[in-house]
Amino acid sequence: MRCPYCGGLDTQVKDSRPTDDSSSIRRRRICPDCGGRFTTFERVQLRELMVVKKNGRRAPFDRDKLVRSVQVALRKRSVEPERVERMINGVVRQLESQTDGDIPTERIGELVMEGLKALDDVAYVRFASVYRNFREARDFNAIVGELEAEPDPLPAREPRRQRRDAPAS
Ligand SMILES: [Zn+2]
DSSP states (O other): OOOTTTOOSOOEEEEEEEOTTSSEEEEEEEOTTTOOEEEEEEEOOOSOOEEEOTTSOEEEOOHHHHHHHHHHHTTTOOOOHHHHHHHHHHHHHHHHHHOSSEEEHHHHHHHHHHHHHHHOHHHHHHHHHHHTTOOSHHHHHHHHHHHHHOOOSSOOSSOOOOOTTSOOO
């Protein structure tokens, strides 16, 4: 595994253990060249996924790229890494099980938006604004309005913050 800091190829595994739900193995690695430390996850991959971009080009699905775009959306938001990991796992499982062949990038974007909506409203709006390529403020307002209008589809797993217009209790 190449070191993400210096590009060194000789990184070493210091610790290896299953994640809480045992769906993956988490490894702590260290780079002897620069001392950099990082974590990798080993997971089951049911099959190779190919993504079709808007310009028609095909490329292997890159989970790390998906993780990075989700992390950008979640920057400075306090969402537990394990929940983010589960959300990403869910997106990938859906891609693996629903498609028979190439995946349009739009499909990935939609699944990630659904996942983020359940995790964090702010991250959802951030991701949607990039993904839908908002050009005008009214696009942004439309999606915020969509969030406010939507009733919670499931009983919340954790207390939701009160809406401003909710009667005081
Ligand atoms: Zn290094």
